[in-house]
Amino acid sequence: MVQSSDRIETLAALWAAKVAGAPLTPDDQCCLDRWLAADIRHAGAFARAQAILLRMDRLRAIGGTALRASVPEVPPTLIETEVPPDVNIPVSTAAGLESVLPSPRRFPTITRRRAILAGSTAASLALAGFFGSGLIWSGRSRRTAPVDTVERFATRRGETRQVRLADGSVVTLNTNSTVSVRFTDKVRNIHLEHGEALFDVAKNKARPFVVTASDAVIRAVGTSFTVRALPEKPVQVLVREGVVEVSHRDLRVGKIRAVADTKAVIASDASIAVRAVPRIEVERNLAWQYGQISFENVRLADAAQEFARYSDTKIAVDPAVANHTITGMFPTNDPAGFARVAATVLNLHVEVEANEVWIVR
Amino acid sequence: MSLNAQQRTQWLANNVLPHETLIRARLARVYVADLDVNDVIQEMYARLLSSPALETIQYPRQYAIQTAKGIIIDHLRRSRVVSIVSAGSLEQLNVAVPDVSPEERLEFRDEIQDVANALAHVPETYRETLILRRVEGLSQKETAERMGVTEKMAEYYLARSIMVLSKVFGRGGKSRVRSSSGEEPEATKIDGSVER
Numbered sequence: 001m002v003q004s005s006d007r008i009e010t011l012a013a014l015w016a017a018k019v020a021g022a023p024l025t026p027d028d029q030c031c032l033d034r035w036l037a038a039d040i041r042h043a044g045a046f047a048r049a050q051a052i053l054l055r056m057d058r059l060r061a062i063g064g065t066a067l068r069a070s071v072p073e074v075p076p077t078l079i080e081t082e083v084p085p086d087v088n089i090p091v092s093t094a095a096g097l098e099s100v101l102p103s104p105r106r107f108p109t110i111t112r113r114r115a116i117l118a119g120s121t122a123a124s125l126a127l128a129g130f131f132g133s134g135l136i137w138s139g140r141s142r143r144t145a146p147v148d149t150v151e152r153f154a155t156r157r158g159e160t161r162q163v164r165l166a167d168g169s170v171v172t173l174n175t176n177s178t179v180s181v182r183f184t185d186k187v188r189n190i191h192l193e194h195g196e197a198l199f200d201v202a203k204n205k206a207r208p209f210v211v212t213a214s215d216a217v218i219r220a221v222g223t224s225f226t227v228r229a230l231p232e233k234p235v236q237v238l239v240r241e242g243v244v245e246v247s248h249r250d251l252r253v254g255k256i257r258a259v260a261d262t263k264a265v266i267a268s269d270a271s272i273a274v275r276a277v278p279r280i281e282v283e284r285n286l287a288w289q290y291g292q293i294s295f296e297n298v299r300l301a302d303a304a305q306e307f308a309r310y311s312d313t314k315i316a317v318d319p320a321v322a323n324h325t326i327t328g329m330f331p332t333n334d335p336a337g338f339a340r341v342a343a344t345v346l347n348l349h350v351e352v353e354a355n356e357v358w359i360v361r
Numbered sequence: 362m363s364l365n366a367q368q369r370t371q372w373l374a375n376n377v378l379p380h381e382t383l384i385r386a387r388l389a390r391v392y393v394a395d396l397d398v399n400d401v402i403q404e405m406y407a408r409l410l411s412s413p414a415l416e417t418i419q420y421p422r423q424y425a426i427q428t429a430k431g432i433i434i435d436h437l438r439r440s441r442v443v444s445i446v447s448a449g450s451l452e453q454l455n456v457a458v459p460d461v462s463p464e465e466r467l468e469f470r471d472e473i474q475d476v477a478n479a480l481a482h483v484p485e486t487y488r489e490t491l492i493l494r495r496v497e498g499l500s501q502k503e504t505a506e507r508m509g510v511t512e513k514m515a516e517y518y519l520a521r522s523i524m525v526l527s528k529v530f531g532r533g534g535k536s537r538v539r540s541s542s543g544e545e546p547e548a549t550k551i552d553g554s555v556e557r
Contacts, residue, residue, distance in 0.1 A: 005399030012527075017516050047373055056496070
């Protein structure tokens with residue numbers, strides 16, 4: 001069983017007190033040895049507990065009498081924290097103890113501990129924040145001109161941009177992308193000229209929201225989806241909410257419905273494939289909104305190509321290691337940082353040249 | 362000369378425990394999913410404990426941070442999953458810790474104050490046990506008699522003290538070493554003197 005670090009800390013304290021108290025019986029010694037060998041953290045926590053006791057020896061310089069008189073007031077940061085209810089005292093130490101004790105299930109600790117623990121889970125919290133509904137966007141939104149005019153919005157490499165359209169829909173442009181918007185009384189037309197965009201569409205049954213990209217036509221009523229049209233790649237539609245209708249420009253009959261958590265790929269031969277995508281992957285695919293790029297078992301070569309969309313600093317991958325895969329989330333604007341982390345994890349090396357970062361064996 | 366187990370633990374008490382807050386602060390900058398800083402700290406103590414030439418380590422704080430970094434890298438390599446939100450944050454652990462300046466060197470008196478402050482977090486009964494055992498040097502039996510409890514109880518009180526101090530040391534309690542600059546105090550010998 002994998003034990004939590006808190007529980008290990010508690011057991012280590014019990015053992016350290018026992019060892020300090022009296023010579024161990026052979027049974028206890030055996031029990032302790034077994035525990036110490038079971039997990040490297042046990043040995044570490046035990047050493048730490050003993051070190052804590054030894055550190056207290058410093059107070060001999062003050063002496064017990066002075067200490068008792070001068071111990072400062074317990075600071076107000078002290079709070080009562082529940083001991084995990086499943087804490088078991090090691091077999092030998094527990095003998096008779098639990099019954100004697102007035103169930104001291106609470107002991108004081110300090111509030112700061114929580115903050116530090118929070119730090120360790122910062123990654124997951126950050127992700128939760130990213131993907132929570134309460135997205136805070138810093139400006140960059142504006143209302144578009146009135147009906148029946150064409151407007152273009154574009155981003156440079158490495159930039160993302162959010163545009164609020166006249167109907168209340170929101171378009172978020174990923175790096176190096178351009179859309180043109182033409183609204184009429186009957187239809188809301190958006191053309192994704194190139195790049196990738198997320199569309200959060202305001203509901204209006206009377207006035208469909210139609211996105212065209214390359215040969216693909218995507219029709220929505222009220223929904224949220226991304227369209228990705230990259231050079232020499234089929235158009236991809238990822239549906240986050242609601243339903244969209246996907247079709248090929250030349251074959252209006254062959255409409256295919258794509259529901260939430262699916263991805264439609266529209267090949268140039270007009271074939272359309274729809275596959276289900278786990279929710280978590282949908283969100284990962286949208287991490288670019290927050291300046292992040294997410295990989296799951298992605299080949300280094302492909303990851304490098306993906307980074308190239310976002311930055312002028314190119315990542316070059318030694319063909320010998322191109323098939324190593326990486327999983328993780330990285331800032332889009334730091335390809336060199338990605339290269340270093342990937343190299344660390346995969347036991348490879350990084351060589352930096354002007355405007356190019358090499359990942360080599 | 363190589364240190365025995367008792368000396369090794371003493372070395373940790375002198376050279377690592379006082380810097381645990383700072384070490385944890387450094388580790389908190391590395392955002393790795395599924396990684397519990399407490400796990401890393403515990404394993405760090407274990408690795409340090411079995412480090413072959415503990416007594417030759419000049420800059421224990423830096424050494425401890427590097428040890429922790431090794432643990433994190435091992436974790437990453439095992440899991441093959443990196444969720445480092447701020448990529449390159451592993452490098453933060455490499456920030457050189459400069460040599461110690463005279464005013465940054467922890468004074469012995471400060472250090473005692475530091476430990477006394479940590480003691481203030483311990484509830485009174487446990488604290489009294491700790492004072493009797495560690496400061497006044499009474500045996501467990503004598504401590505139990507003095508406090509009018511069984512030996513088991515005295516042992517348990519001591520364990521409780523350690524649990525509280527476990528939370529205090531290195532976790533932002535008053536035990537924090539007053540060195541704001543991130544500079545490295547030199548290794549302290551077993552007897553408490555500072556190695557030059």
